[in-house]
Amino acid sequence: MLEVNRLSHSFAGKVAVDDLSLSVDRGEIVGLVGRNGAGKTTTMRAIMGILDPDSGSIVWDGRPITRSDRIAFGYMPEERGLYPNMTIRS
Ligand SMILES: Nc1ncnc2c1ncn2[C@@H]1O[C@H](COP(=O)(O)OP(=O)(O)OP(=O)(O)O)[C@@H](O)[C@H]1O
Ligand SMILES: [Mg+2]
Numbered sequence: 001m002l003e004v005n006r007l008s009h010s011f012a013g014k015v016a017v018d019d020l021s022l023s024v025d026r027g028e029i030v031g032l033v034g035r036n037g038a039g040k041t042t043t044m045r046a047i048m049g050i051l052d053p054d055s056g057s058i059v060w061d062g063r064p065i066t067r068s069d070r071i072a073f074g075y076m077p078e079e080r081g082l083y084p085n086m087t088i089r090s
Helices: 040-048 067-071
Strands: 002-012 014-024 055-060
Touching: 002 040, 014 040, 040 055
Parallel strands: none
Antiparallel strands: 002 014, 002 055
16 A cells, blocks of 8 residues: 655765665554664655655555645654744744
8 A cells, every 4th residue: 555665865965764665555554663863754754745755756555645645644753843943933
């Protein structure tokens, strides 16, 4: 149902995800396990469309994932997604 195909992403030359492929079948529960900085959150962000990866693709039900697919997803990140340098007023 979900396919991650050859996903790679770097931040300022630092490789965060290197050629990752995985698939998840309907009804299957999958966990990403890895040391700090292994690339789990970057992978989730690419799946959710929060981050545009350098290369690779996300496939949903056999076709490229769309915004309307993602609207139906639930995602609770470890970080709240606030901008630490922004004040309430700005
Ligand atoms: N926005 C960013 N800017 C620069 N580097 C980043 C950014 N996000 C992640 N990285 C770097 O990419 C690599 C992968 O980070 P990521 O957050 O995906 O790992 P993680 O497996 O989720 O780690 P943790 O277990 O600590 O949550 C790390 O080296 C991290 O420092
Ligand atoms: Mg993380």
